[in-house]
Amino acid sequence: MIELEHVNFAYEDQPILKDISIKLGEEGQNVIGLIGQNGSGKSTMFLNLVGILQPTSGAIRIDGNTYQYDKKSLNELRQKVGIVFQDSEQQLFYSIVKDDVAFALHNLGLPEDEIVRRVREVLTQLDILQLKDRPIQYLSGGQKKRVAIAGILALHSEWLLLDEPTAGLDPDGTRRMIDLIEGLSKNGQKILISSHDMDFMYEIGDYFYLLQKGEIVRQGTSETVFADDEILKQCCLDQPWLMQLHQKLGLPLYSSKAQLFTDEQLITRLATLK
Numbered sequence: 001m002i003e004l005e006h007v008n009f010a011y012e013d014q015p016i017l018k019d020i021s022i023k024l025g026e027e028g029q030n031v032i033g034l035i036g037q038n039g040s041g042k043s044t045m046f047l048n049l050v051g052i053l054q055p056t057s058g059a060i061r062i063d064g065n066t067y068q069y070d071k072k073s074l075n076e077l078r079q080k081v082g083i084v085f086q087d088s089e090q091q092l093f094y095s096i097v098k099d100d101v102a103f104a105l106h107n108l109g110l111p112e113d114e115i116v117r118r119v120r121e122v123l124t125q126l127d128i129l130q131l132k133d134r135p136i137q138y139l140s141g142g143q144k145k146r147v148a149i150a151g152i153l154a155l156h157s158e159w160l161l162l163d164e165p166t167a168g169l170d171p172d173g174t175r176r177m178i179d180l181i182e183g184l185s186k187n188g189q190k191i192l193i194s195s196h197d198m199d200f201m202y203e204i205g206d207y208f209y210l211l212q213k214g215e216i217v218r219q220g221t222s223e224t225v226f227a228d229d230e231i232l233k234q235c236c237l238d239q240p241w242l243m244q245l246h247q248k249l250g251l252p253l254y255s256s257k258a259q260l261f262t263d264e265q266l267i268t269r270l271a272t273l274k
């Protein structure tokens with residue numbers, strides 16, 4: 001679990017994160033959403049969680065141990081908490097897929113056969129084994145994101161932080177990202193996602209934090225956070241369409257588009273309107 005205790009962060013004199021005290025990854029929370037409009041502080045919070053930025057005051061703990069910022073502690077932290085940036089291209093350093101995924105494993109000093117095993121394992125898991133010898137520059141945006149994710153999962157990181165994972169993806173890419181996250185979550189991977197794509201977040205998350213101007217103004221399950229249209233409007237966010245169908249048309253609250261379109265009772269009721 002990652003705990004933030006009265007965390008404040010400022011860029012020079014500009015306060016960005018304000019007195020944040022939360023516990024990420026409690027029982028039953030594998031996929032956690034950090035939602036908020038542009039500039040609310042989501043990326044800044046992520047950079048604090050991976051130790052690239054250090055809180056101005058307050059503390060962050062992982063599994064009970066307070067973050068330390070010396071080189072050795074940061075190296076240990078990076079094995080536990082990995083981040084995929086919105087522009088994942090900036091974190092791919094090698095020209096060939098398998099070399100990039102192996103990069104951090106070489107840094108750890110793992111034996112060559114273990115590196116080869118882990119690279120193959122993670123590329124298979126992410127369904128990109130066929131890309132292993134391909135130059136990264138010729139991959140699509142969605143494929144590059146998968147390579148960046150592979151580099152983190154190869155480390156067996158406890159936490160995967162995804163900053164705007166659907167930015168720049170087409171509907172098919174977004175669907176594949178949802179399937180990927182669901183698959184990882186079923187295997188027990190802890191994932192923290194930042195996004196302002198509310199439909200995507202609604203479908204994928206177990207628990208949510210709503211960030212407004214650097215403050216957590218609401219937290220809870222999708223029913224709690226997305227039911228309050230007023231607070232979402234104040235944060236310049238749209239209510240997920242499945243929640244709108246529920247609140248405005250009185251339909252059951254479906255957890256996904258697939259669940260809605262396979263509801264036989266609803267389909268029968270709608271057929272009588274024809």
Ligand SMILES: Nc1ncnc2c1ncn2[C@@H]1O[C@H](COP(=O)(O)OP(=O)(O)OP(=O)(O)O)[C@@H](O)[C@H]1O
Binds near residue numbers: 011037040042043
């Ligand atoms: N390096 C920096 N120096 C000074 N201010 C910064 C820096 N990076 C971000 N900011 C400011 O901090 C605030 C929060 O930015 P941040 O990128 O954390 O928000 P965000 O919620 O991730 O936004 P987005 O959804 O657009 O990515 C913004 O006002 C931004 O201009």
